[in-house]
Amino acid sequence: MRTVLILVKKELLQIFRNKSMLPLLTVIPIVQLILLSYAASNEVTALNLAVLDEDQSTSSHRLTHKFTASDLFILKATPTSNEEAMALIEMDKVDLVIRIPSQFETGFLKREKTSIQLLANAINGAKGGLASGYASAVIQDFGKNLSLESLASPQQESMRQGGIEMTYSNWYNPSLDYKVFMVPGILGVLVIILTLILSAMNIVREREIGTIEQLNVSPIKKYQFILGKLLPFLLIGLGLLAVGLLAGKLIFNTPMVGNLGLVFLFCTVDLIVVLGLGLLISTFADTQQQAMFIAWFFMMIFILMSGLFTPIESMPEWAQWLTYPNPIAHFVSVMRLVLLKGSDLADVGQHFWTVGLLAIAFSSLAVVSYRKTA
Amino acid sequence: MKVFWAFIKKEFFHILRDRRTLFILIGMPIVQILIFGYAVTNEFKGANIAVYDQAQDESSLDFIHQLQASGHFQLLQSPGEIEAAFQSAAIKMAVVIPANFGQHLYPGQSTQLQLLTDGTDPNTAVTLTQYAGLIIQQFQHQGRAERQAPPILVENKMVYNPALKSVYLFVPGVMALILMLVSAMMTSLTIAREKELGTMELLLVSPLPPFLIIAGKVIPYIILSLLNALLILGVGVYVFGVPLIGSFWLLIGVCMLFIVLALALGILISTKAETQQAAMLVSLMGLMMPTILLSGFLFPIESMPLLLQWISKIIPAKYFILLLKDIMLKGSGWYYIWTESLVLFGMAFFLLMASWKNFKIRLT
Numbered sequence: 001m002r003t004v005l006i007l008v009k010k011e012l013l014q015i016f017r018n019k020s021m022l023p024l025l026t027v028i029p030i031v032q033l034i035l036l037s038y039a040a041s042n043e044v045t046a047l048n049l050a051v052l053d054e055d056q057s058t059s060s061h062r063l064t065h066k067f068t069a070s071d072l073f074i075l076k077a078t079p080t081s082n083e084e085a086m087a088l089i090e091m092d093k094v095d096l097v098i099r100i101p102s103q104f105e106t107g108f109l110k111r112e113k114t115s116i117q118l119l120a121n122a123i124n125g126a127k128g129g130l131a132s133g134y135a136s137a138v139i140q141d142f143g144k145n146l147s148l149e150s151l152a153s154p155q156q157e158s159m160r161q162g163g164i165e166m167t168y169s170n171w172y173n174p175s176l177d178y179k180v181f182m183v184p185g186i187l188g189v190l191v192i193i194l195t196l197i198l199s200a201m202n203i204v205r206e207r208e209i210g211t212i213e214q215l216n217v218s219p220i221k222k223y224q225f226i227l228g229k230l231l232p233f234l235l236i237g238l239g240l241l242a243v244g245l246l247a248g249k250l251i252f253n254t255p256m257v258g259n260l261g262l263v264f265l266f267c268t269v270d271l272i273v274v275l276g277l278g279l280l281i282s283t284f285a286d287t288q289q290q291a292m293f294i295a296w297f298f299m300m301i302f303i304l305m306s307g308l309f310t311p312i313e314s315m316p317e318w319a320q321w322l323t324y325p326n327p328i329a330h331f332v333s334v335m336r337l338v339l340l341k342g343s344d345l346a347d348v349g350q351h352f353w354t355v356g357l358l359a360i361a362f363s364s365l366a367v368v369s370y371r372k373t374a
Numbered sequence: 375m376k377v378f379w380a381f382i383k384k385e386f387f388h389i390l391r392d393r394r395t396l397f398i399l400i401g402m403p404i405v406q407i408l409i410f411g412y413a414v415t416n417e418f419k420g421a422n423i424a425v426y427d428q429a430q431d432e433s434s435l436d437f438i439h440q441l442q443a444s445g446h447f448q449l450l451q452s453p454g455e456i457e458a459a460f461q462s463a464a465i466k467m468a469v470v471i472p473a474n475f476g477q478h479l480y481p482g483q484s485t486q487l488q489l490l491t492d493g494t495d496p497n498t499a500v501t502l503t504q505y506a507g508l509i510i511q512q513f514q515h516q517g518r519a520e521r522q523a524p525p526i527l528v529e530n531k532m533v534y535n536p537a538l539k540s541v542y543l544f545v546p547g548v549m550a551l552i553l554m555l556v557s558a559m560m561t562s563l564t565i566a567r568e569k570e571l572g573t574m575e576l577l578l579v580s581p582l583p584p585f586l587i588i589a590g591k592v593i594p595y596i597i598l599s600l601l602n603a604l605l606i607l608g609v610g611v612y613v614f615g616v617p618l619i620g621s622f623w624l625l626i627g628v629c630m631l632f633i634v635l636a637l638a639l640g641i642l643i644s645t646k647a648e649t650q651q652a653a654m655l656v657s658l659m660g661l662m663m664p665t666i667l668l669s670g671f672l673f674p675i676e677s678m679p680l681l682l683q684w685i686s687k688i689i690p691a692k693y694f695i696l697l698l699k700d701i702m703l704k705g706s707g708w709y710y711i712w713t714e715s716l717v718l719f720g721m722a723f724f725l726l727m728a729s730w731k732n733f734k735i736r737l738t
Contacts (some may be wrong), residue, residue: 022402022653031665035663035667035682036667036676038669038679038682039667039673039678039682040672040673041673041674041677043496043497044674045676045677046675046676046677055549058514086533088534090704090706090710091452091710092696094598097706103571115529116529117529117531118529118531119531119533120530120531120532120533120536121449121533121706122532122534122535123534123542123543123703124543124627124674125532125535125539125540125542125543126540127674128532128533128535129532132530132532133504136530138505140511147728159738161401166485166488167489168488168489168490168491168503169488169489169490169491170490170492170493170496170499171460171490171491171492172460172492172493172494173493173494173496173499174493174497176493176499176500176674177496178496180494181495181496198443199395226560232682266379268588276494283396284394288650288651289395289563289567289654290392290394290395293394293398293399294398295399297398297402297405300402300405300406301405302404304409304410304413304414305409305413309672310415311413311495313419313421314414314418315412315413315414315415319409319413321724322413325431333463336494337461337463340494340607341460341461341492341494343461343462343463344461346462347458347462350468351444351448355620361535361537
């Protein structure tokens with residue numbers, strides 16, 4: 001045990017002797033946290049709108065006004081022909097064109113079916129879907145009011161009050177702030193990635209420089225060597241988490257409802273998986289450049305399929321299965337569950353089990369494949 | 375000329391010898407486009423919800439049935455405490471039906487239905503409320519539709535991407551990312567390596583003029599980049615059915631422009647960086663991160679703070695992605711794309727000049 005402690009001390013001394021290491025572990029994660037939290041938003045805050053009004057009646061003007069009155073839609077143009085409207089979409093000037101056909105008002109008053117056409121620029125599919133969804137809701141609402149006004153008789157008047165009123169509230173994040181959602185997830189990803197890169201590069205560097213031979217011929221055992229290499233990075237990873245949580249609290253005022261000890265405990269188990277992976281990468285790479293590319297390749301896959309940006313539930317079934325061996329996916333959901341909702345150990349138990357099994361599997365794989373004889 | 379060919383050949387050997395890196399350079403675009411095409415999607419597929427039915431009458435059961443029949447909601451029976459269900463991530467929304475729910479059937483009476491959503495994921499919360507709202511509306515309209523004026527029909531038309539597939543957006547994005555990686559990062563690394571190992575001196579004292587040395591260094595990467603671009607395009611078009619409406623050759627021309635720009639960036643970085651690690655860090659932080667975050671392929675630029683929107687204007691990948699989308703999805707010709715092309719051309723010219731100037735200084 002003493003040998004391991006001495007190795008850990010030596011490793012930490014070596015890491016922090018590099019003057020650029022401390023800023024790398026504090027400033028860069030914080031800058032990235034800020035940058036990512038502001039940039040990584042799938043929120044739709046404004047939609048550029050064009051209204052092609054072929055009716056030019058009181059009702060069509062009122063409908064247009066209903067759109068301009070909302071904060072979400074910005075009326076950019078009022079084209080007069082279909083071609084003009086299409087050109088606006090093609091040049092990315094507007095996201096949505098609403099075409100109100102002639103005879104819209106008269107048709108409506110005659111109780112005939114009237115229709116309004118929505119053209120959404122759907123190159124960004126999610127945005128196009130949201131745009132037409134919001135616009136449909138506005139039009140439906142408008143139609144309901146219009147038909148209520150045209151119901152004159154008192155017997156029908158009573159219809160107006162009847163019905164189901166829908167109220168809704170969004171728990172844990174009442175204002176639906178996207179940053180509340182993103183900050184814990186981004187923090188988790190940053191901790192995992194930095195630890196993975198640092199640990200993978202460290203051993204490869206020793207191999208590239210040739211100092212690994214000296215460690216190999218020393219009388220320490222294989223498990224002592226591996227523990228001595230991995231424990232410092234475990235400590236660094238946990239330190240990163242502490243720095244990040246502090247930054248999240250101070251800069252974004254991220255809610256931290258749950259037990260922080262649970263977060264650190266889970267992070268420890270998750271980091272064991274990551275460190276095992278880092279060790280595996282370093283045994284398969286000869287140069288830092290190779291290690292870097294391999295680490296990058298896995299990280300891309302891990303991050304994209306972690307549920308950080310797009311919900312895991314939206315993935316096809318086989319892809320959802322692939323998220324089980326993904327340490328980033330588990331950490332992102334545990335961070336969100338515990339910090340934002342205050343989930344306890346029983347709630348995140350399944351994540352603990354999975355990651356625990358992964359930790360055992362990866363570290364034993366790494367230990368087996370590591371050869372003291374280079 | 376013969377010496378030049380030999381030089382290019384030597385550079386190719388360098389690339390082909392490192393099998394692992396080559397494998398990743400070819401494999402990464404394919405894996406990325408497959409992930410983006412199949413797994414990374416915002417499509418709403420449905421969610422688990424809980425219903426707390428305080429009424430338990432015919433009308434409320436009818437409503438619950440309708441919620442289930444919509445196919446968007448999987449009902450969890452006996453959800454226990456709503457809060458606990460949220461905390462264990464078992465449900466995304468809870469519907470609370472009040473005891474007097476049946477009242478809405480009578481004229482002049484109304485009842486309040488409460489929706490509680492898990493707001494931690496704002497987009498899902500909004501989508502869920504929208505779907506539930508629609509179902510509630512339909513439920514209300516039943517049985518009294520004939521007494522009312524028909525509602526206004528809304529015809530939705532999704533221009534350019536009728537099925538709302540996210541892969542349409544990701545094919546141009548992955549292209550920009552991979553071309554940046556291969557052209558800029560690999561070039562800067564390979565030149566930095568020659569400097570680190572000291573072999574750059576050998577090349578510089580050879581009878582080849584410096585221009586040809588650099589040309590010989592980058593030509594293999596141009597070929598590799600083009601190969602990658604075609605690969606991504608092929609997977610996008612043939613596997614995912616991304617349309618290629620505009621001119622193929624215009625597309626290739628734009629790709630070449632972007633590759634030249636990225637190479638110029640790579641050379642510029644390598645003239646400044648002395649070690650591979652420095653080159654790698656600068657490429658990762660200065661090129662890859664902005665390309666991923668600020669080029670508008672993962673996150674819409676319009677929703678970012680103004681400062682980031684301004685920064686995005688100097689990101690070459692932003693213009694490249696716009697051009698790709700215009701040509702592939704809209705089939706735009708020159709008239710619509712000349713501004714973006716001009717911006718890219720100007721950037722490429724400026725970067726080439728800058729790297730040329732810096733490289734000459736190294737010689738003296």
